[in-house]
Amino acid sequence: MSKIDFDKPIDRSGTYSLKYDARQRLFGRDDAIPLWVADMDFAAPEAVTKALTARAQHPLYGYSEYPEALYQSTQEWFLRRHQWHIEAEHILICPGVVPSLHATIMALTEKHDQVIAQPPVYFPFFSAVTETQRELVLNPLQLVDDYYQINFAELAEQAAAGAKMLLLCSPHNPGGRVWSESELQQLLDIARQYQLIIVSDEIHADLVLSGQKHIPLATLADDVPMVTAVSASKTFNIAGLGMSMLIVPDNQHKKAIESVFNSWHVSAANPFSIEATVAAYRHGEQWLDELLLYLQQTYHWVQQFFAEQLPKIRILDLQSTYLLWLDCRELMLNDKQLRTFFVQQAGVAMNPGVMFGDAGSGFMRMNIAAPRAMIEQACQQIVSAWENMQ
């Protein structure tokens, strides 16, 4: 039986929540139901709050050192949940996945090198390449029925033509794909053949819905240069604390990435991110299992609701993440009109699909990690707004 009440609304006012407080600035209205940025409206596991409270009660908040417990709890988590044995020496603690992408690109490629991304994809993948003065090469995913698939033939051509690195999003945001073993093996074959470095962003690894299994890329090969980004941040709703890890088996690569971070003088060693990550990995498992069930039910509810009430909005199959990908192309609105419709007419703030590249045109991303009543309300507002427009 469920012990955690994910239905309970929690007032986030006064917490400087980006999701809530930036609505006026970004969407032009502060009353739109916020289903955009990827954090959850659920309380983190109680063990996390307890650990943070206990630490806050000690009144010294100076510089911190990464404790053994941080490495151990991370290793134990990935072994237990993903059957991935991570060597402690391969772990590089970082202040977030996006800065890690930048640091990795800077460390392992040269200016003007080609780096591949697979849109529609989490948009900082693009800026991580362009802001580091590398050349962005696009290998768009192909939508076949309700599934995104990788265009391996094009990827192989791009690697053969000299691309140095692939930024893989695994599981994929948006689009919710959990890549299968055979798909990952095909990627590895290409990487092996053309010395393509794979940077696998696995921040959503734990948020896998029933029937699916995330396979860490690193468990499939040790002869392909790769870097994996992981974090407890999405899994346990502690992204604001700013901590992630890179798993870098090649020691030279690890040193190179570390020296980029050192040159920036940034660190994730704040007393709160350490406590929260250790507590989450040690005591958050039951909370996560209950969360996944709740998300699964919400996803099915939304899918059925639109199938019955507004089938012109098609919900793509969600294998992972809490970010639904809504195919709105049958509404026959352009991207500007889509955004206006959802924010102004429906009063729902979501990420427009085009943010994730041209391949996202006609789509919207809906964050369903909120109490079900709020999601139901948002969906009802969308349907009513559409009916009013007809």
Ligand SMILES: Cc1ncc(COP(=O)(O)O)c(C=O)c1O
């Ligand atoms: C695929 C992916 N990578 C990275 C991030 C952000 O990571 P961080 O906050 O650690 O920079 C997100 C957040 O939504 C994400 O979806």
